Amino acid sequence: MEGQSNNVSDSRLMKGVLDEQNSQPTMGNSESSLQQLFHKVLTPSDVGNKTFVIPRRYALKYFSHIQHNEEVDFYDSSTQSWRFKLFYCQSSKKFTFTRGWHKFVQAKNLKAGDTIIFNLCEIKNGTHENSNTFVIDVVKNDEGLSMDLALNHNDVAVDVDAAPNDEGLPMDLALNHNDVAVDVDAAPTPVLLFGKQIGWTKSKRGNEV
Amino acid sequence: MEGQSNNVSDSRLMKGVLDEQNSQPTMGNSESSLQQLFHKVLTPSDVGNKTFVIPRRYALKYFSHIQHNEEVDFYDSSTQSWRFKLFYCQSSKKFTFTRGWHKFVQAKNLKAGDTIIFNLCEIKNGTHENSNTFVIDVVKNDEGLSMDLALNHNDVAVDVDAAPNDEGLPMDLALNHNDVAVDVDAAPTPVLLFGKQIGWTKSKRGNEV
DNA sequence: ACACTAACCTGCCAA
């Protein structure tokens, strides 16, 4: 348990590995970037049941391009790949990892209170298409320190481009400002995810330019 | 409902038979009592698979004294006995009847929508130990009437002592108020069933006397 | 094939 290097900066190792796998010399951040997307402190349900609940705002922001029930590959810091099925529960409007998640919990011996960090490693191939890879970091809670504290003063995520600290923002802001997420127009339009309507865009008062 | 005697009050016949089998003169409810425990409308899975899912709250309340994998005898209204294996699935925390259940389904020609009613017949032997017997009633759904409606205005269960209508209660209330089920103390204690821990009692705020 | 077990998917509810 001691020898393992499950600390926050492991994802940088992964980035280097991905750089090499991509047959590109690792020359710095111009070739690839590792962006911390979000993290979550695991709940008892996350480790006790077979499902991991993805905070809704991050699912909308980072996973909305993924098809319903698609199985997605993630890589840990040792380049091992894990495949999770992304499942959207219509009735509870909840995003979860189902198949594959429990195996990950057992393999990593995850407990409630541990934290997992989702990163996106973007590899810029130049002539080729850019390839993006999800990388998971695990932070054990063995020391009993608050993970939120640990995350606030670390130096983990290089190249956090857009919003380095979305976690602290109110959800409406986090959803509106960019990216894959809901683009709010004047009139409400259906919000589609995985090809299914999951809601409506809301015309926010006082938001028109 | 006319010719066939598969109606709700059949269990009273069973009670009389049990009284006689016990070599005690049937003198009224002072000698034995028939208590309706719970009922369930059969699902397609209950009749199509080989397993019957026991609603968790009733399993905890009425079957918690039964050992894991123990085979339990039930009697129908014609005094025929049926033996079901009681199985607790740890991973899904679910109680089921397995072995013996399918035979019962076939013999009674049960279909989804039919209802089975579990009763407890307590026989007071005086000098001897009291013997309790599970009695099952079957209510066919041939008439297409809603079983819940039928149950709400019948005169079936004599001697429903504790809570005649637990089905309508929120689960926490149903679990907490009495009987075999989880006895909630001030401090959380492990809930054991079949000798295995299946959870914890929760100290409910504002519940201390 | 069958019996048993585990897992997956969906829904509900309350904090």
Next chain:
DNA sequence: ATTGGCAGGTTAGTG
């Protein structure tokens, strides 16, 4: 409104 937690219907895996 979100989501943690869990109940339960159904299906899949395993011996």
